[in-house]
Amino acid sequence: MDFSEIVATISDISIFLPGFFIIIRRNLKGVNRLLSAIILVTLVRNLVSMVIEYLREYLSLDLNTLFVYNLHNILLFGLIAFLYYTQIKGKIWKWFIISAFLVFFCLALVDYQTILYWNIDRFNKFSYPVSGFFSIIFLLLYFYQLLKELSVPNLSDYPLFWFSTGGLIYFSGTFFMYLLIQNFTKNPEIGRLYWPIDAILSIAFNILAAIAFWKMPSTT
Numbered sequence: 001m002d003f004s005e006i007v008a009t010i011s012d013i014s015i016f017l018p019g020f021f022i023i024i025r026r027n028l029k030g031v032n033r034l035l036s037a038i039i040l041v042t043l044v045r046n047l048v049s050m051v052i053e054y055l056r057e058y059l060s061l062d063l064n065t066l067f068v069y070n071l072h073n074i075l076l077f078g079l080i081a082f083l084y085y086t087q088i089k090g091k092i093w094k095w096f097i098i099s100a101f102l103v104f105f106c107l108a109l110v111d112y113q114t115i116l117y118w119n120i121d122r123f124n125k126f127s128y129p130v131s132g133f134f135s136i137i138f139l140l141l142y143f144y145q146l147l148k149e150l151s152v153p154n155l156s157d158y159p160l161f162w163f164s165t166g167g168l169i170y171f172s173g174t175f176f177m178y179l180l181i182q183n184f185t186k187n188p189e190i191g192r193l194y195w196p197i198d199a200i201l202s203i204a205f206n207i208l209a210a211i212a213f214w215k216m217p218s219t220t
Contacts, residue, residue: 004196011199012046014206019043021213032216034083035163039209041079045072062119070114070124077104077131080167084138087160093141100134128178132171139168159212166208173201 022028022036049065056063081101085094107126108115114124142164146152155161177194 004192004199007196007199007203011202011206012050014203015039015043015046017206018209018213021210021216025213025216028216031083031086031160032213034079034086035159035209035212038076038079038083039213041072041075045069064119064121066123067114067118067120070120070127073124073127073131074105074108074115077101077127077135080131080135080138084142088138088141089145097138100137104130104134123181128181129175132175132178135167135171136175139164139171143168157215159215162208162212162215166205166212169208170201170205174198 018039022039025032028036045068048068052063052065052068055061078101081097081104085097088094088097104127107130108124111125111127114120114122146155146161152158152161174197177197180194
């Protein structure tokens with residue numbers, strides 16, 4: 001395997017790190033349950049993608065993983081929007097989050113083939129950059145209110161702080177890359193340059209997410 005394949009494999013496996021802490025921190029409630037849902041959705045995506053890749057390579061089945069990624073992106077952004085809807089204060093900002101999700105969902109449906117056809121060979125044209133853009137805004141709003149109100153005495157012990165830090169690193173680092181996402185399938189050479197960046201940022205997010213779950217109280 002070359003460098004990009006090694007990094008991609010580590011990235012896929014790294015999601016099991018926060019997944020492990022989800023198992024340890026049983027009976028999560030409230031916002032912590034939402035955080036676990038975000039991780040589990042991505043974990044399922046990676047597992048399904050691995051199975052599809054196995055079937056393609058060893059059974060020569062005509063399957064594609066991009067359909068799974070396109071559906072995952074829509075579900076993931078819905079969970080992220082709901083998470084920060086519950087955390088960001090102010091009616092105006094809550095209506096902004098609702099409006100952002102509706103705009104995102106409508107734009108994703110414009111390229112409906114990528115979410116309806118299981119063997120599609122391209123990414124959704126709009127959902128990735130739009131979800132990244134709005135996610136960055138949600139995260140910045142959350143950090144602004146968190147730091148302004150100083151309602152958390154020790155940020156290093158606050159799970160959502162670690163999770164949001166990882167999210168901001170990932171979405172900020174991949175935003176401009178996702179503006180060019182359609183070129184990745186058309187030109188594999190471009191993909192070989194950019195996908196390792198996405199994988200490294202995913203690893204960073206998963207490590208910070210694991211710290212977030214580690215900081216959560218254990219319940220039985």
